[in-house]
Amino acid sequence: MAMKWKKWALATSVLAVSAIAQAAPPSAAMLSNACAGCHGTNGGSAGPSMPSLASQSKTAIVDAMKKFKSGERPSTVMGRLAKGYSDAEIEAMGDYFSKQKFHATSQAVDAAKVKKGSDLQEANCSRCHLDDGKDGKDDTPVMASQWLPYLQMQMELYQSGKRKMPEKMAEKVKPLSKEDIDALLHFYASVK
């Protein structure tokens, strides 16, 4: 539906231009800054249930937004907001946030869990979650320094089946215990 609106806007651009004195269409920064009220300035989140978008993989952001838009990925406000953007705008925002400086967080994590999680990451997850989860490859998101409550909420959604786990991830996650998963999330939260 958002595409229809864009087409309509394009078709009537003569009207729009005459009504507003020559303004360029919303830039990537203009679009992205509006998100920062909840996701932090330049996408560096200070809120424990909101993910940082700074230095996130562009594909992961675009993928998430498209799934929010279609309803494939469960959400509260994100589905409603994602519907307000065209695919081109979503690409622009993904690109913008992917280029922002990595946002390191300082969180209370359990040292023993971090140690255990580090080994589990190395053995199970490191082929996709590169560089201790600091590097987002394609649609694999950056995990490092994300807030622990956010990571836990997403893992709950995955395990309840509400959020669909990628097949490769499901294979690896299935044999892991609850304690293993908890340790992994503590590890990712600790990486700076």
Added chain:
Amino acid sequence: MTLDRRSFLKLAGAGVGAAGLPMIGRAAELMPKGAKRVVVVGGGYGGTIAAKYIRMMDKSIEVVLIERNDHFVSCPFSNLYIGGVIKDLNPLTIKFDKLAANHGVKVVQAEVTGIDPAGKVVTTSKGTVSYDRLVLSPGVDFRLEEMKGYDAAAMEIMPHAWKAGPQTVLLRKQLEAMKDGGTMVMTVPLAPYRCPPGPYERASMVAHYLKKNKPKSKLVVLDANPDITSKGGLFKKGWKDNYEGIIDYRPAKKVTEVEPGKMTVLIEGLEDVKGDVINVIPPQRAGQIAVAAGLVGEDKNWCPVNPTTFESTKQAGIHVIGDACVAGAMPKSGYSANSEAKICATNIVALMNGKETTEMSGINTCYSYITDKEAVSVAAVYAVKEGKIIAVPNSGGVSPADFSAAKMEAIYAESWLKNILTEMST
């Protein structure tokens, strides 16, 4: 309307006079202006963000943020304090020192007493400050002429608590002191006013407190509007499920007069309602400084602006953001002010560098608590169409009607506050 020098002086004189300070001729210049300067008035949801983002985008522009207080207390979440869900206002309070340290914003604690749009000078209680462009984010003031008897003394008896701070604390104290079996009355003005769902969230939080602590008590909501202004279905369900017999909601009851001595409010001279605690939310308009500068439109209340730059359509060089402006479909909310501030900052930087402006894209996301653990939200994306700010069709909306997301949204709401206040203060 353009102010000439004489009426400016009259205006400035009146302002300063009211503040009880002597004024001999024109006040001294507080800080000499360099090449490019933007002055921002108001350190709330709009002003802090405008100041910070202008500096983030262009360090060659000097930004002076003028705010009367040395801190700011958020209205969002202040209802949770009134309802006893949060115990103090510290999590809602920000200071401005990091805006100075991190971004080089020059913060001046002073009262703005006058604006000279022609001379591009702001007069403050500490001296004058010149500008190339001025951003006003003054919030709201009250249309007291529409609420007979509601003066400064009455506000200490029947708090409005619609500007967070001492008034919020006062209302909480009154509620705590009320006997079980007592009645609290709250009045809601005709829209538009600051924070459309705010009064109904307040009713929810008060009812939450009464249910838990004073179950024989009642809350009477006298709403001037024909129905709940925002998230209506959700509030009604939330009240039915949680607060039946506590909240007595009465639509189309416009309170026009108060009698603090009798603890009574009067509905258009027809009906009296008594309360043990009375919370009067008066009708509102743009902050007085915007009214005095001639920025309000035909409605005499709110400031019309260009939807791309948020520059006043009444005075060149002055931009108005936040509750005080008319931003088309964008509601008078904290998140709207945040979003508008960034749009305004982007285009002020463009204008001051002789570059092309950029069309706005904005967001509003707003949560209201129904109980201490459940919240509902409204969210929307905004764009310009035919020169007007509209909500992008087929997007946005409110929480699911069955409250299936309400517990999750209460968790998100906490992070909303944390992020938006961090953005404003770091």
